Amino acid sequence: MTTYPSPALHQEPDLSRELLTVPQLMARLQLGRSAVYDLLRSGQLVSIxxxxxxxxxxxxLTDFIRTRLEQEAA
Incomplete structure (x- = not known):
């Protein structure tokens, strides 16, 4: 008997979960609005x-955190 992969395995990822709003980013970083916009304005965080x-x-966000951890470790 031949089995075929479930169609659910081939669905496109939910892009809305891959994009954060500024308030969501504020909550994740536990920073205020001004600090988040400063990071965006300086190019430390990239946005669309x-x-x-x-x-x-x-x-x-993952890249930003990784870079900051590497800088702290150096």
Missing amino acids: TLGRARRIPTHT
């Missing part, structure tokens, strides 16, 4: 703009 909304990809 969709209309008037700013979104931060989760991989950007």
